Amino acid sequence: MHIPVLLKEVIDYLDPKANKNFIDCTLGEGGHALAILEKNGPKGKVLGIERDSEIFKNTKYNPSTSSGLSRAESRDKILNTRYKNRLITVCDNFVNLKKIVNEQKFNEVSGILFDLGLSSWHLQECGRGFSFSKDEPLNMRLDGQQFKNELTAYQIVNCWSEEEIERTLRQYGGEKFAKRIAERICLARKAKPIESTKQLAEIVKKAVPPNYEKGRINPATRTFLALRIVVNQELENLEETLPQTLDVLEKNGKVLVISFNSLEDRLVKNFFRTKEKQGLIKILTKKPVVAGGKELEENPRSRSASLRAAKKL
Numbered sequence: 001m002h003i004p005v006l007l008k009e010v011i012d013y014l015d016p017k018a019n020k021n022f023i024d025c026t027l028g029e030g031g032h033a034l035a036i037l038e039k040n041g042p043k044g045k046v047l048g049i050e051r052d053s054e055i056f057k058n059t060k061y062n063p064s065t066s067s068g069l070s071r072a073e074s075r076d077k078i079l080n081t082r083y084k085n086r087l088i089t090v091c092d093n094f095v096n097l098k099k100i101v102n103e104q105k106f107n108e109v110s111g112i113l114f115d116l117g118l119s120s121w122h123l124q125e126c127g128r129g130f131s132f133s134k135d136e137p138l139n140m141r142l143d144g145q146q147f148k149n150e151l152t153a154y155q156i157v158n159c160w161s162e163e164e165i166e167r168t169l170r171q172y173g174g175e176k177f178a179k180r181i182a183e184r185i186c187l188a189r190k191a192k193p194i195e196s197t198k199q200l201a202e203i204v205k206k207a208v209p210p211n212y213e214k215g216r217i218n219p220a221t222r223t224f225l226a227l228r229i230v231v232n233q234e235l236e237n238l239e240e241t242l243p244q245t246l247d248v249l250e251k252n253g254k255v256l257v258i259s260f261n262s263l264e265d266r267l268v269k270n271f272f273r274t275k276e277k278q279g280l281i282k283i284l285t286k287k288p289v290v291a292g293g294k295e296l297e298e299n300p301r302s303r304s305a306s307l308r309a310a311k312k313l
Contacts, residue, residue: 003120004031005302006258009289010113013256013309016040020110023047023101023248025094025241028055028119036111037083047106048089049097054144055121056091093143095237097244110253112245116238117260117305129153130228132201132220138194140224142232153227157194162186172235172263173226181207181223197224225261235263242271246280249312254284256309265306272310284309 004010010032016022016039024033027048036046050056090100094114101109123131128139138154156165162182169178184207185194194200201220212219229235238257245255259265265288275281288306295302 003299003301004029004035005115005117005299005305006289006291006295006307007031007035009307010256010258011035011039013284013289013307014111014113014254016044016111019043021045021047021106021108022111022113023049023097023106023109024113024115025049025097026051026113026115027089028115029121032113032115033087034083036113037086041086043086045086045088045106047101047104048087049094049100050089050091051093051142052122052126052144053091054126055119056089093237095241097241098247101248108250109248110250112249112253112255114238114241114255114257116234116258116264117301120301129197130224132197132218132224135196135198138197138200138227140228140231142228151231153200153231154193154195156227156230157185157200158189168230169223169226171226172229173222174262175222175226177208177212183207200224229261229263235267238264238267239271242268246275246312251312253312254309255281255312256307258305258307259288260304260306265308268308272308276310279313281310281312284311 014022014036016036018040019042020040021044022036022040024036024046027033027050030048033046033048040046088104088106090104092100118130122128122142126144127136128141128144129136130140138152138157140153141150156168160168165185166178166182169175169181175181181204184203185200188194188203194203200223201218204220204223208219249255257268259268272281272283276283285308288308290307291299291302291305
């Protein structure tokens with residue numbers, strides 16, 4: 001079961017009141033959205049936006065818990081029973097936030113949430129190459145599309161120049177051995193295409209020193225992160241969307257962002273600081289909020305999560 005990260009902290013900062021409306025820009029398996037719905041009844045609504053068409057289609061809900069979603073019951077049940085007419089779901093990229101809000105006529109928004117991490121489903125079930133622990137095709141597309149003109153991780157490692165790959169790994173993954181990894185990738189693909197996650201992970205492992213990161217992370221972690229960020233234009237989309245939140249929120253409305261890497265966190269921090277200097281928001285988290293010991297024990301995925309929150313003035 002997927003466990004939403006920093007759930008208590010999200011609810012504490014959003015502080016959902018009765019009959020208030022909220023937007024979950026990364027609906028995923030719905031844990032955060034459902035926790036909000038339990039607080040903002042009887043007339044408050046949640047607009048859930050999910051980029052991935054497959055996870056959007058397959059999301060299941062177990063009304064006995066707010067800690068996550070079960071595959072036992074379909075979203076149809078939640079819409080037709082307990083939360084009828086209060087959860088509005090849209091399959092789209094959150095970069096289209098204002099357009100979606102206008103199309104849904106979703107007004108008087110009290111809070112907006114972004115959970116930028118991958119879900120357990122992406123890592124364990126989707127088969128698109130997000131995890132180096134399984135042997136899967138090098139896709140890494142969060143929207144699930146397979147169109148010929150859509151960029152994939154396969155295209156990056158097999159078609160981009162050595163210099164482009166090195167720059168990508170260094171800029172988006174913070175990989176200090178980017179040059180050595182790029183050289184190894186280009187050497188390996190001369191023999192045969194690099195088609196799977198296991199192939200790529202093994203190439204990276206051979207390119208870095210044996211004591212890489214002193215064993216704290218898998219040697220391929222930063223490479224996989226960089227490829228995923230570039231394939232999905234994650235930083236560009238976030239940068240384009242954050243200003244839209246201030247247009248959508250009502251006065252005193254809050255925006256919360258959970259990030260999972262330093263690039264995302266720095267982007268959010270700088271945006272908040274700039275808008276606070278302009279007198280448009282008040283930052284509620286002077287430092288990023290991180291998971292406590294109990295959550296870290298129950299949900300290791302939360303170890304890299306950082307929450308920042310701000311209120312519109």
